[in-house]
Amino acid sequence: AQKITQTQPGMFVQEKEAVTLDCTYDTSDPSYGLFWYKQPSSGEMIFLIYQGSYDQQNATEGRYSLNFQKARKSANLVISASQLGDSAMYFCAMREGDGSSNTGKLIFGQGTTLQVKP
Amino acid sequence: DAGVIQSPRHEVTEMGQEVTLRCKPISGHNSLFWYRQTMMRGLELLIYFNNNVPIDDSGMPEDRFSAKMPNASFSTLKIQPSEPRDSAVYFCASSEPLAKKQYFGPGTRLTVT
Numbered sequence: 001a002q003k004i005t006q007t008q009p010g011m012f013v014q015e016k017e018a019v020t021l022d023c024t025y026d027t028s029d030p031s032y033g034l035f036w037y038k039q040p041s042s043g044e045m046i047f048l049i050y051q052g053s054y055d056q057q058n059a060t061e062g063r064y065s066l067n068f069q070k071a072r073k074s075a076n077l078v079i080s081a082s083q084l085g086d087s088a089m090y091f092c093a094m095r096e097g098d099g100s101s102n103t104g105k106l107i108f109g110q111g112t113t114l115q116v117k118p
Numbered sequence: 119d120a121g122v123i124q125s126p127r128h129e130v131t132e133m134g135q136e137v138t139l140r141c142k143p144i145s146g147h148n149s150l151f152w153y154r155q156t157m158m159r160g161l162e163l164l165i166y167f168n169n170n171v172p173i174d175d176s177g178m179p180e181d182r183f184s185a186k187m188p189n190a191s192f193s194t195l196k197i198q199p200s201e202p203r204d205s206a207v208y209f210c211a212s213s214e215p216l217a218k219k220q221y222f223g224p225g226t227r228l229t230v231t
Contacts, residue, residue: 033218045209045222052218091161104149104213105174106220108161 002027004094006109013082014117020067021077021112023092033095034075035106036066040088051075082116089113120144122223124210130229136198139226142191143212151220152185152195153209167193200230
């Protein structure tokens with residue numbers, strides 16, 4: 001069965017520094033997608049970044065990058081140059097299948113709370 | 119362009135009452151998802167639809183929960199009768215065909231007393 005694990009309940013980072021949020025996953029499907037979402041205190045879920053299992057390069061979106069290590073089944077989120085507005089809960093999620101074969105279902109990890117210190 | 123719209127944003131009801139949550143997906147999106155978020159269980163997928171057809175409802179906790187999608191622009195999640203343990207934030211999300219990401223609505227915070 002597919003599973004997402006985020007082992008860091010809470011993290012602190014100094015403003016302007018980089019931070020890595022850990023995510024490991026388990027699936028028997030060779031085709032899958034990995035996602036990171038941000039949930040600020042206001043409650044909405046904001047899509048950050050996506051990595052497909054067959055993508056050759058690590059995904060990047062502005063200050064966000066995904067450190068994808070397929071053999072280790074890890075998909076860590078790296079936030080560079082942290083800002084106070086980055087303080088939020090961060091969720092890693094996985095979807096089995098990709099492209100036309102994707103199931104649509106997202107399975108979420110338990111989340112990591114990030115606090116950025118001024 | 120409007121995002122996913124959910125109503126109501128907050129709902130407080132008494133145990134035993136019927137609760138109906140509503141969702142309007144983004145126009146053109148053919149997949150719709152209902153999630154529930156609690157402190158204990160995190161974010162769980164309850165049910166999802168493709169082209170208005172329920173594909174997987176294995177996450178629906180009990181028969182008290184039901185969901186419908188009568189057309190491409192509207193879906194409901196109904197709880198009857200409601201119980202205090204149903205208190206949670208319920209999210210609706212939608213996505214385009216073969217899309218890589220889901221767009222979430224603002225959520226409905228349900229409190230059952």
